[in-house]
Amino acid sequence: MDAATQSLISDAVNSQPQSTVTVLSSLLAVEDAIGYIPKEAVEAVALQMDATINDVWAVATFYPNFRFVPPTEHRIEVCWGPSCHVMGADRIIAAAQDSLSLSDEGDTPDGKATLRYNTCLGACAHAPVMAIDHHLAGRITPESAREKIADVLRSAASH
Amino acid sequence: MEVVAATKRALEERQVVANVSEVGTLGLCFAEPLMDVQTPGGPRIFYRNVTPELADSIVERHVAGGNPLSEHAIGYLGHRSLAPDGIPHLDDHPMRSMEQRIALRNAGNIDPSDLYQYIANGGYAALNKALTQMSPDETRQEVLTSGLRGRGGAAFPAGVKWGFLAGNPDPNKYILCNCEEGDPGAFNDRGILESDPATVVEGITIAGYACNANRGYIFIRHGHNQPIDRTRAVIEQAYELGLLGENILGSGFSFDVEVALTGDSYVSGEETALMEAIEGKRSMPRYRPPFPAQVGVFGKPSNINNVKTLAYVPEIVARGGEWFASIGTPADRDNGINGSSGTAILCLSGDITYTGLMEVPLGMTLRNVLFDMAGGVPNGKRMKLLQTGGPLGGVLSASDANLDLVLDFDVFRAAGAILGSGGIIVCDEDTCAVDLTRNLIAFCQYESCGKCFPCRMGMSHLLEVLERISNLEGTEEDLALMRNIGENMQAGSLCGHGQLGFNPVSSALRYFGDEFEAHILDKRHTGDCPEQVFSPKLTRR
Ligand SMILES: Cc1cc2nc3c(=O)[nH]c(=O)nc-3n(C[C@H](O)[C@H](O)[C@H](O)COP(=O)(O)O)c2cc1C
Ligand code: SF4
Ligand code: FES
Ligand code: FES
Numbered sequence: 001m002d003a004a005t006q007s008l009i010s011d012a013v014n015s016q017p018q019s020t021v022t023v024l025s026s027l028l029a030v031e032d033a034i035g036y037i038p039k040e041a042v043e044a045v046a047l048q049m050d051a052t053i054n055d056v057w058a059v060a061t062f063y064p065n066f067r068f069v070p071p072t073e074h075r076i077e078v079c080w081g082p083s084c085h086v087m088g089a090d091r092i093i094a095a096a097q098d099s100l101s102l103s104d105e106g107d108t109p110d111g112k113a114t115l116r117y118n119t120c121l122g123a124c125a126h127a128p129v130m131a132i133d134h135h136l137a138g139r140i141t142p143e144s145a146r147e148k149i150a151d152v153l154r155s156a157a158s159h
Numbered sequence: 160m161e162v163v164a165a166t167k168r169a170l171e172e173r174q175v176v177a178n179v180s181e182v183g184t185l186g187l188c189f190a191e192p193l194m195d196v197q198t199p200g201g202p203r204i205f206y207r208n209v210t211p212e213l214a215d216s217i218v219e220r221h222v223a224g225g226n227p228l229s230e231h232a233i234g235y236l237g238h239r240s241l242a243p244d245g246i247p248h249l250d251d252h253p254m255r256s257m258e259q260r261i262a263l264r265n266a267g268n269i270d271p272s273d274l275y276q277y278i279a280n281g282g283y284a285a286l287n288k289a290l291t292q293m294s295p296d297e298t299r300q301e302v303l304t305s306g307l308r309g310r311g312g313a314a315f316p317a318g319v320k321w322g323f324l325a326g327n328p329d330p331n332k333y334i335l336c337n338c339e340e341g342d343p344g345a346f347n348d349r350g351i352l353e354s355d356p357a358t359v360v361e362g363i364t365i366a367g368y369a370c371n372a373n374r375g376y377i378f379i380r381h382g383h384n385q386p387i388d389r390t391r392a393v394i395e396q397a398y399e400l401g402l403l404g405e406n407i408l409g410s411g412f413s414f415d416v417e418v419a420l421t422g423d424s425y426v427s428g429e430e431t432a433l434m435e436a437i438e439g440k441r442s443m444p445r446y447r448p449p450f451p452a453q454v455g456v457f458g459k460p461s462n463i464n465n466v467k468t469l470a471y472v473p474e475i476v477a478r479g480g481e482w483f484a485s486i487g488t489p490a491d492r493d494n495g496i497n498g499s500s501g502t503a504i505l506c507l508s509g510d511i512t513y514t515g516l517m518e519v520p521l522g523m524t525l526r527n528v529l530f531d532m533a534g535g536v537p538n539g540k541r542m543k544l545l546q547t548g549g550p551l552g553g554v555l556s557a558s559d560a561n562l563d564l565v566l567d568f569d570v571f572r573a574a575g576a577i578l579g580s581g582g583i584i585v586c587d588e589d590t591c592a593v594d595l596t597r598n599l600i601a602f603c604q605y606e607s608c609g610k611c612f613p614c615r616m617g618m619s620h621l622l623e624v625l626e627r628i629s630n631l632e633g634t635e636e637d638l639a640l641m642r643n644i645g646e647n648m649q650a651g652s653l654c655g656h657g658q659l660g661f662n663p664v665s666s667a668l669r670y671f672g673d674e675f676e677a678h679i680l681d682k683r684h685t686g687d688c689p690e691q692v693f694s695p696k697l698t699r700r
Contacts (some may be wrong), residue, residue: 017391018417020376021160022439023221028420035647049439062441064379081343082546083508083584085598119425119602120343122383124582125188125514134382 001040008033009041009147013048022061023049035071074113074152076100077131078145083124088141092128093117095142101147112153162192165211169218171234183389185267187254188515190233196221202237205249253532256515259486261502262470263518266354271389277334277357283402285473286361289368290410293476298369299325299687302472305482306338306487306500311337311465312548312579312655313426314568316500317472323452324370324462331487332372333461335437336469337362338386339421339428342549343491343602345582347504348466350516352379352386355470357393360416364403367475370462375416380423386506391418392662396558406446425606429654430463432608433494443610444654465580467504487521488567499567502570509546510587519566526562540587545670546595548577550602551659552680553666554595575666591686592671593678599658599663607656614657621664630690633679638668 012033014027027043030037033119040046046056060066078096080089100108100115107114121129126138132152137144163181170177182252185193190207194214197203204227206217213231221227227243234249235242242248249255260266269276277283289298295464303318324332336359340348343486350361361578363375379387394416397403419437421427427435427442434456455461475483483501499521505528507514512534519528529535529542535540542557548571555561555576564570571578586595604618624641627633645661652658668675 018419020417020419020437022437024422024436024439025420026424026439053367059439059441064424079343080598081602082550082595082598083344084585086509086546086586086590086595119423119605120341121351122340122346124344124346124508124584125516126191127508134384 001038005034005038006040009038009044013041013044021049023051023056024063027056027060031066036067036069037069051154058075069107072107072111072114073133074133075116076113076149076152077116077118077121077125079118079121079129081118081120081124083120087127087130090143092130092140092145095145096149099146099153113149161211162194162209162214165214166194166218167594170222171214173218173223175218175223176637180270182269183266183271184350184432184516186263186350186516186518187233187252187513189513191234195236195327196227197237198222198225200418202235202241202243204235204243204246204428205233206231207233210469253534254515254517257523257527257532259502260516261474261483262351262358262467262504262519263354263516264474265358266350266516269355271354271356272392274357274393274400274402277355281477282357282473283361285476286365286368286402287408289365289476290412295325295369295371298365298476301476301480301698302369303472305475305483306480306498307468307471307475307483308497308499308568309465310467310504310580311463312551312577314578317464317468320452320462320464320551321370322328322365323450324372324460327452327460329460331374331459332370333456333459334363334366334370334375335373335430335433335456335461335463336375336377336466337428337430337433337463338377338383338466339425339433339464340380340429340580341425341606342580342582344508344584345506345580347395347506347516347581349383349618350387350506351466351470351504352390352478353379356386356390357397358470358473359466360390360393360397360403363416363473364397364407365472366462366464366469368412372460372462373414375414376419376456377416378419378421378433378437380427381420382423387418394418410653424608425602426608426654426656429656432591432654433463434461441608443608444656446653467581471501475558488565488570495573496569498569499569503566503578505566506582507533507585508582509585510536510540510542510590511585523566524562525566528566529557529583531564536585536587538587540589541589542585543594544585544586544592545576546586546599547571547582548579550599551655551662552579552582553662554592554599554670555666556670558670575662575669578664589686591684591688592674593625593629593668594686594688596667597622599631600625600660603656603660603663605662609651611651611657613648613651614653614660617644617652617657618660620644628675628678629676631682631684633675637679638675641668651676 012029021056031039042056046053180426192209195203195205229245232246307317310315338348421436424442431445432442451461487500502518504518545555600622604622607618608614648657677683
């Protein structure tokens with residue numbers, strides 16, 4: 001782990017805006033800062049919160065929003081909650097998997113994008129919904145999902 | 160976002176001076192993104208489905224040129240004498256025509272991050288009234304009189320629950336506001352915090368006063384950035400103005416509020432799981448007793464309410480409990496009806512013409528809401544099924560008898576559904592009841608916290624059986640097997656997730672038993688479901 005990441009972690013853990021600081025709030029702060037929870041962050045949180053490393057792992061592994069390897073460049077989420085399901089989420093998920101050459105959620109081998117399933121993106125009135133890098137897009141069709149993903153991959157390629 | 164940027168760019172290019180502000184939702188989700196323009200002395204004109212290109216022409220022709228684009232306008236707000244040519248009043252839109260806005264009174268009208276705008280619209284008059292003219296007991300009495308029932312699912316009377324906490328002499332007590340909002344199909348809690356967080360901050364402060372509590376948490380799911388940022392913004396301003404903190408308005412009452420975040424977990428919306436999450440742990444429900452009013456968050460007595468419940472409180476205190484009680488349905492105790500006062504804040508999604516958020520008086524029929532206001536099912540299709548009150552709520556057939564149900568917590572329960580948090584997913588004739596039930600159980604299985612095995616294993620087992628049935632591989636014993644699993648889950652689960660988790664299946668069997676039988680006995684699909692169905696599997700590690 002490089003010194004810069006190490007200091008991002010300690011900044012995130014040590015300067016949280018709210019007054020109630022917990023294992024969970026510290027982990028969320030690290031996730032926001034660097035996009036994943038490395039082993040060093042678990043140690044930093046344990047030290048700060050006077051918890052055991054096991055306690056911190058227990059919390060980190062419970063919530064599916066934490067990941068333990070560095071993030072890819074883009075995050076693509078597709079909702080399969082009932083509103084979206086009724087409006088055709090299955091086909092959006094299939095289209096997203098196909099565009100990314102994935103057979104399930106996960107990272108593309110080239111590290112460009114991550115596909116995540118979500119149980120409700122909170123925009124049910126616009127179902128079916130997907131989110132690309134946290135920007136919501138509603139009334140998605142398999143075609144528009146493919147287009148959006150292609151756009152994102154193109155922008156990743158031009159970096 | 161792109162629309163806001165395009166509007167600012169268009170204004171700059173034409174050197175027009177105008178204020179651009181982002182407001183919360185008006186509730187008309189089907190027409191979003193919405194943009195409204197008010198020129199000096201004119202009405203507010205709302206444009207529907209605005210693209211960056213349309214924003215550019217709106218600036219050119221309306222803002223700079225003074226000519227509204229009636230073909231893109233959905234309506235105007237303002238005095239009717241200001242009616243622009245060819246544009247109807249927004250209140251005449253079916254979606255708004257029968258609304259009665261209490262909790263959503265400011266939504267879409269004020270800048271949600273600006274506490275001064277809230278105050279200018281009558282905000283904080285209620286807290287001031289409570290602190291200067293009413294004792295904590297009188298304040299609680301007003302809420303009791305209002306008949307306000309909790310909007311988080313169980314519909315428990317708020318004033319009674321406050322009484323449990325008020326009676327505890329501990330000097331350190333907490334009020335918790337639940338905006339976990341994991342129910343897919345419901346987005347009203349977020350909608351309130353996005354469009355008027357101050358009403359919730361005022362509400363939780365009044366609850367604190369009524370219960371002699373000194374601290375509050377507003378609990379929001381991580382990643383829901385607009386509600387988080389806007390709630391934090393008004394809390395900060397409330398501290399600056401002396402509306403939170405020490406000695407509020409010189410009354411001697413002190414109250415602190417902060418926002419707490421959770422990770423993705425549906426069950427963290429359950430009251431004791433939420434306390435675990437605030438303490439930073441895995442959000443797994445606790446055993447009861449002790450109840451939250453004795454031992455709650457950080458071991459201290461606590462009271463928990465939903466966002467909507469607290470959002471009603473300022474208006475109840477300002478206008479009186481009698482006023483609130485006069486809206487809604489009366490009690491009919493002989494028939495198990497306790498009365499439901501106030502409004503329902505409904506979230507409509509699925510196969511319905513106008514999707515979005517609406518606040519209507521309780522006592523209206525589903526038919527009023529779904530047909531007269533929301534325009535029925537589009538494309539000439541038949542309405543088949545309604546999924547209400549979140550995944551644990553179950554399904555209703557859209558039969559004539561069910562469409563005549565009035566919005567009332569106990570009436571819904573008797574029909575085998577839950578009004579609960581107010582989500583209604585409408586499904587047309589193409590929706591397959593077997594497949595939707597499988598999806599609901601997949602959700603419940605994915606979200607089981609895993610603490611107790613009747614729920615953890617019961618959900619997985621139910622999902623297996625439902626997958627088998629939807630693949631036409633179900634056996635005659637499967638219906639009895641599911642009932643057996645359901646009974647065990649109900650009897651042996653620690654929290655509502657497992658206790659109510661069989662509802663989707665039992666209600667689907669009640670209304671659509673023939674479709675299940677066709678799949679099991681005749682090995683025949685009743686709709687056109689895809690071969691490959693998607694159900695991710697995860698119970699918490
Ligand atoms: C599995 C489960 C999930 C729940 N999720 C929520 C939720 O997201 N929001 C909420 O307000 N209440 C939720 N509840 C209900 C809460 O436990 C609690 O009853 C409610 O917040 C109390 O507020 P009220 O009295 O104002 O309704 C949930 C309950 C269960 C069993
Ligand atoms: S019933 Fe389910 S969700 Fe509730 S505590 Fe048990 S395992 Fe967890
Ligand atoms: S169910 Fe998909 S956004 Fe809510
Ligand atoms: S599972 Fe839907 S028609 Fe068979």
